[in-house]
Amino acid sequence: MYIIMVTSECAPVAKVGGLADVVQGLSRELEIRGNAVEIILPFYDCMRFDHIWGLQKTYSNLKVPYHDQQVPCDVYFGFVDGLKCFFIRPYFYKNFFDRGILYGHHDDPERFAFFSRAALEFMLKSNKHPDIIHCHDWQTGLVPVLLYDVYKYQGMSHSRVCYTLHNLMHQGLCGPDILRQVGLDPAHYFNHHQLQDDHVHSAFNLMKGGIVFSNFVTTVSPRYAWEIKNSDQGYGLQNTLHTHAAKFGGVLNGIDYNVWNPEIDPHITRQYSLNHIEDKYKNKEALRHRLLLRQDMKPIIAVVSRLDHQKGVNLIRHAITYSLAHGCQFVLLGSSPDPGINHDFQQIKHRLNDNPDCHLEISYNEELAHLIYAGSDMLLIPSAFEPCGLTQLIALKYGTVPIVRNTGGLACTIFDADYAHRPYNERNGYVFNDLNNEGLESAMRRAIGMWYIYPRHFRELMENGMRCDYSWNRPGSDYTKIYEYIKE
Numbered sequence: 001m002y003i004i005m006v007t008s009e010c011a012p013v014a015k016v017g018g019l020a021d022v023v024q025g026l027s028r029e030l031e032i033r034g035n036a037v038e039i040i041l042p043f044y045d046c047m048r049f050d051h052i053w054g055l056q057k058t059y060s061n062l063k064v065p066y067h068d069q070q071v072p073c074d075v076y077f078g079f080v081d082g083l084k085c086f087f088i089r090p091y092f093y094k095n096f097f098d099r100g101i102l103y104g105h106h107d108d109p110e111r112f113a114f115f116s117r118a119a120l121e122f123m124l125k126s127n128k129h130p131d132i133i134h135c136h137d138w139q140t141g142l143v144p145v146l147l148y149d150v151y152k153y154q155g156m157s158h159s160r161v162c163y164t165l166h167n168l169m170h171q172g173l174c175g176p177d178i179l180r181q182v183g184l185d186p187a188h189y190f191n192h193h194q195l196q197d198d199h200v201h202s203a204f205n206l207m208k209g210g211i212v213f214s215n216f217v218t219t220v221s222p223r224y225a226w227e228i229k230n231s232d233q234g235y236g237l238q239n240t241l242h243t244h245a246a247k248f249g250g251v252l253n254g255i256d257y258n259v260w261n262p263e264i265d266p267h268i269t270r271q272y273s274l275n276h277i278e279d280k281y282k283n284k285e286a287l288r289h290r291l292l293l294r295q296d297m298k299p300i301i302a303v304v305s306r307l308d309h310q311k312g313v314n315l316i317r318h319a320i321t322y323s324l325a326h327g328c329q330f331v332l333l334g335s336s337p338d339p340g341i342n343h344d345f346q347q348i349k350h351r352l353n354d355n356p357d358c359h360l361e362i363s364y365n366e367e368l369a370h371l372i373y374a375g376s377d378m379l380l381i382p383s384a385f386e387p388c389g390l391t392q393l394i395a396l397k398y399g400t401v402p403i404v405r406n407t408g409g410l411a412c413t414i415f416d417a418d419y420a421h422r423p424y425n426e427r428n429g430y431v432f433n434d435l436n437n438e439g440l441e442s443a444m445r446r447a448i449g450m451w452y453i454y455p456r457h458f459r460e461l462m463e464n465g466m467r468c469d470y471s472w473n474r475p476g477s478d479y480t481k482i483y484e485y486i487k488e
């Protein structure tokens with residue numbers, strides 16, 4: 001099959017969160033399975049150009065119909081981790097992708113609506129006829145709408161669209177101008193069954209458009225699929241998902257074991273495997289050395305996360321105090337687009353500056369993340385909601401025991417050491433229900449107790465985690481079946 005991913009992120013060149021990892025990992029798995037895969041991204045000025053091989057202009061002066069004009073774009077081609085990527089760069093037009101960061105601008109809906117139109121225009125003009133166009137999140141929600149409304153009549157009638165929802169908190173609400181500018185008649189789509197938002201009745205909802213007009217819709221874990229259809233986690237899209245339930249399902253994400261694997265990881269101090277777990281402790285030493293923590297007989301509890309309310313920032317704050325008061329060291333790597341949250345954590349950092357058991361790194365640092373996964377004993381993920389979550393899957397592979405809240409993909413992958421309805425050899429972490437300090441402590445207390453009092457049992461949990469297979473193999477097969485199903 002010929003598959004084109006249209007996406008706003010792809011690791012490691014343009015990454016804000018898990019979406020980037022998913023696009024990279026899934027694309028690679030689909031290629032291994034013999035498919036031809038291409039990825040279309042915006043040409044961001046802030047990309048990691050050092051991860052693009054052979055970047056060169058491949059298509060000059062692509063004229064994208066937009067707002068009664070033809071906006072000229074150049075399209076660049078390069079390999080990212082062996083994957084074929086095209087980068088669309090509009091020139092002299094509003095600097096859409098020359099903003100230093102990927103998201104967070106007042107005109108985000110306009111930027112990505114333009115990108116959606118440009119991606120399709122590029123496919124048309126360069127004679128690409130993919131069997132499957134796979135779009136992701138609200139940023140590319142207009143792709144299936146435009147295919148249905150415009151490009152189907154220009155020779156692209158054969159392509160089918162799979163649309164994946166990575167996070168329903170962001171749905172891309174906008175006014176009619178956004179549709180008009182990309183060449184759609186807003187009046188035609190402004191109704192409850194199509195793009196009208198169910199909460200803000202005056203707004204258009206780009207993610208809703210993606211759901212309605214795609215041939216199949218997935219989200220990133222079976223539990224999250226249930227939650228967004230049946231609870232307020234759907235943020236207003238529950239009815240739409242019920243209406244389209246026959247073409248909707250959850251496919252649990254995988255992680256790329258070429259990137260996240262302690263046996264081959266170039267970013268860690270000592271590589272290790274299930275059979276040589278002792279070597280993990282060289283990384284613990286190295287992590288302490290790097291972050292100026294004292295060497296002591298204490299577990300390290302870590303957080304690697306975007307810092308926002310989804311990720312349970314209040315509980316993360318509480319976990320710092322709780323860990324330090326209960327004989328643990330605490331390491332945090334995280335950052336937030338919200339300056340208030342960053343400032344808050346900077347203050348905590350300042351307060352704990354001289355504490356030899358705590359280090360907060362308020363930044364985004366891919367390399368350090370690898371060493372933290374390898375060098376820590378436990379990884380804390382106290383999310384309010386979590387569509388899939390990749391960090392717990394990474395932690396498992398690195399023999400770092402996850403402590404998670406019972407929600408979304410965390411609930412699908414982490415099985416409590418004491419209470420899971422699973423055989424002992426499948427239990428791999430600690431899970432709590434209540435989104436409050438008491439809930440968090442109920443799991444942390446058990447995890448810390450196990451580390452100190454029953455180290456052999458703790459080691460079994462680590463080993464159970466390392467034995468799990470959360471590679472892309474299974475989701476790759478699930479997505480292949482979905483593509484084949486909609487292609488018929």
Ligand code: ADP
Nearest residue numbers: 017018305306333334363364365366389390391
């Ligand atoms: P989300 O997509 O909601 O942010 P996921 O768990 O799906 O959360 O994916 C998070 C990804 O981003 C993981 O690969 C994690 O290692 C990475 N990550 C998050 N915060 C940081 C950070 N501050 N520095 C480096 N990597 C980070």
